[in-house]
Amino acid sequence: MESQLETVALFSLKLAYESEDQSPILRDDLVMGDYQRDVFELLVKRGDVAGIQVKVGECVGLAMAAVGGVEKPLGRELQRLATEFADGKTMEHLGAPLVALKAYLKDIV
Template sequence: MESQLETVALFSLKLAYESEGSSPILRDDLVMGDYQRDVFELLVRRGDVEGIQVKVGECMGLALEAVGGVGKPLGRELGRLAGDFASAQTLEQLDDPIIALKDYLKDIQ
């Protein structure tokens, strides 16, 4: 799960900060500091669903802004998927929504 969470964060930050013609954002970039796999690993180990949702929510906010908000078609779907993720109450309930978010963010890159 940590890998999926890191990937969602990476794709979100790419949407928010990466511009055409610039260097791509990579997992070891400074902007990824609070969203790296080891950060998520610690949260998962602790069973901190709320902490995971906060971290992913920060990234979702940036990604939503980058696609024009929930008033735009891409933003509506991203907002719906982010809502599904935010409504999970256990680590097991995070699995399907994080995969859906990862796949959607990958598709809209």
């Protein structure tokens, strides 16, 4: 799960900060500092669903702004998927929405 969380963060930050005229954002870039696998690993080990949702929400919020918000089709779908993820109450409930969110972000990056 940690790698999927990190991937969602990476794709979100790519949408928000990456431009064609600069080098791509990678997992070891400074912007990924608070969203690296080891950060998510600690949250997962603690079972901190709310903490995971906050971290993912921060990144998805940046991606949402980058795609034009909920007024745009990409933003509406991103919002729907993010809401499903945010509605999870346990670690088990985060799995399927996380996979869907990751796949969607991958497709639009």
